[in-house]
Amino acid sequence: MQWNALMESMPRDELQRLQLDRLQATVAHAYARVPLYRRRFEELGVHPDDIRDLTDVVRLPFTVKQDLRDTYPFGMFAVPRSELARIHASSGTKGKATVVGYTRGDLEVWAEVVARSIACAGARPGDILHNAYGYGLFTGGLGLHAGAERLGVTVVPASGGFTRRQVALLQDFGANGLCCTPSYALNIAETMADMGVDRSALQLRYGIFGAEPWTEAMRRRIEEQFGMDALNIYGLSEVMGPGVAMECPEEKAGLHVWEDHFLVEVVDPETGSPLPDGAVGELVFTSLTKQAFPVIRYRTGDLAAMLSEPCRCGRTHRRMSRVKGRVDDMLIIRGVNVFPQEVELELMQFETLAPHYQLTVVRDGPLDHLEVHVEWTAGVPVNDAFAAELSQTIAERLRERLQVRPRAVHIHPAGTLPRSEGKAVRVVDERALGSV
Numbered sequence: 001m002q003w004n005a006l007m008e009s010m011p012r013d014e015l016q017r018l019q020l021d022r023l024q025a026t027v028a029h030a031y032a033r034v035p036l037y038r039r040r041f042e043e044l045g046v047h048p049d050d051i052r053d054l055t056d057v058v059r060l061p062f063t064v065k066q067d068l069r070d071t072y073p074f075g076m077f078a079v080p081r082s083e084l085a086r087i088h089a090s091s092g093t094k095g096k097a098t099v100v101g102y103t104r105g106d107l108e109v110w111a112e113v114v115a116r117s118i119a120c121a122g123a124r125p126g127d128i129l130h131n132a133y134g135y136g137l138f139t140g141g142l143g144l145h146a147g148a149e150r151l152g153v154t155v156v157p158a159s160g161g162f163t164r165r166q167v168a169l170l171q172d173f174g175a176n177g178l179c180c181t182p183s184y185a186l187n188i189a190e191t192m193a194d195m196g197v198d199r200s201a202l203q204l205r206y207g208i209f210g211a212e213p214w215t216e217a218m219r220r221r222i223e224e225q226f227g228m229d230a231l232n233i234y235g236l237s238e239v240m241g242p243g244v245a246m247e248c249p250e251e252k253a254g255l256h257v258w259e260d261h262f263l264v265e266v267v268d269p270e271t272g273s274p275l276p277d278g279a280v281g282e283l284v285f286t287s288l289t290k291q292a293f294p295v296i297r298y299r300t301g302d303l304a305a306m307l308s309e310p311c312r313c314g315r316t317h318r319r320m321s322r323v324k325g326r327v328d329d330m331l332i333i334r335g336v337n338v339f340p341q342e343v344e345l346e347l348m349q350f351e352t353l354a355p356h357y358q359l360t361v362v363r364d365g366p367l368d369h370l371e372v373h374v375e376w377t378a379g380v381p382v383n384d385a386f387a388a389e390l391s392q393t394i395a396e397r398l399r400e401r402l403q404v405r406p407r408a409v410h411i412h413p414a415g416t417l418p419r420s421e422g423k424a425v426r427v428v429d430e431r432a433l434g435s436v
């Protein structure tokens with residue numbers, strides 16, 4: 001179901017005219033109200049009046065996360081603080097927290113794009129949606145919540161944690177949809193198994209998963225465990241929050257970017273040069289309607305490709321591929337680039353392995369080594385010879401895929417690796433710990 005068919009199926013030439021009008025207005029607004037943008041524009045010798053065509057966006061300066069830290073807390077807001085209806089912030093695990101704000105109108109737009117996204121996943125007014133994204137400063141919980149209310153579904157604000165209670169609520173209330181991180185969905189599935197709750201006891205038809213990169217192999221595991229469509233949602237607080245883009249079940253092949261509100265580019269992460277459709281690079285977003293916190297060419301650090309083929313669902317908004325990884329999650333091991341998702345793809349080939357894993361990078365003398373930690377699926381009969389053989393097989397396959405042979409592949413007993421209650425920790429880089 002299209003929540004806003006007029007917008008979601010708008011002919012592309014009309015959509016692009018709308019984008020250009022909105023881009024010009026956003027650029028003028030940001031230039032007039034945010035000193036950092038005015039300074040950057042002046043440094044590049046570019047003025048809002050220079051934007052005469054959508055392709056002129058490449059003349060504008062990039063914005064990066066560090067800009068938000070440097071202007072902490074309110075330096076990039078384009079409206080007086082008293083006009084803010086809400087503030088969200090990142091956890092600041094890699095430095096100072098980054099703060100974003102919304103006017104009442106911005107919150108309306110956000111609810112609109114999330115309502116579209118939930119409907120796109122297969123929700124219908126009257127459904128029950130179990131929202132296990134964390135509520136609070138993180139945009140996941142409240143973002144999905146407002147969109148669900150806008151759509152007219154009954155929302156269960158479960159937030160994260162207390163997983164056994166979540167399973168009981170899913171069963172007792174008969175939720176039709178589940179939203180959370182994909183790693184938390186796996187935690188819920190495992191808890192169901194522990195509690196003896198079969199998927200047939202649930203009424204889930206669709207899951208809306210995002211906030212961390214995951215793979216097609218992980219999608220198949222989740223769909224099998226819940227008996228539902230598992231779909232990708234995309235967003236980040238700097239651009240808006242969840243609901244910037246959403247995958248449709250008709251094709252499950254990329255996420256429609258809501259292009260009437262967001263202008264998307266893909267650039268080479270090293271040089272910043274624009275890349276053609278189909279090429280994987282860094283996603284860059286310019287907001288087209290936000291008032292409190294307009295972003296100009298924000299570099300997300302997320303790696304994906306734009307796909308321009310039309311979609312069977314009838315939506316005209318272009319699709320982005322699933323996020324293949326994050327620029328800052330990329331491990332460089334002996335000069336080779338390694339993404340955790342590539343390891344995940346290989347591990348998920350084995351039915352005897354559970355979908356829980358962690359990578360450790362250690363420095364031993366002059367060399368860096370990758371170690372892989374994964375665990376057995378519960379109930380698999382294990383003996384030492386079988387374990388040794390499987391470890392060898394995985395190490396060899398990873399060598400072929402990554403061009404780096406892991407020093408060790410440890411297969412742990414079922415249920416022993418840390419479980420996600422939000423974003424999963426996939427990499428422990430002991431090189432960084434050692435150098436402090």
Ligand SMILES: [Zn+2]
Nearest residue numbers: 248311313315
């Ligand atoms: Zn579609």
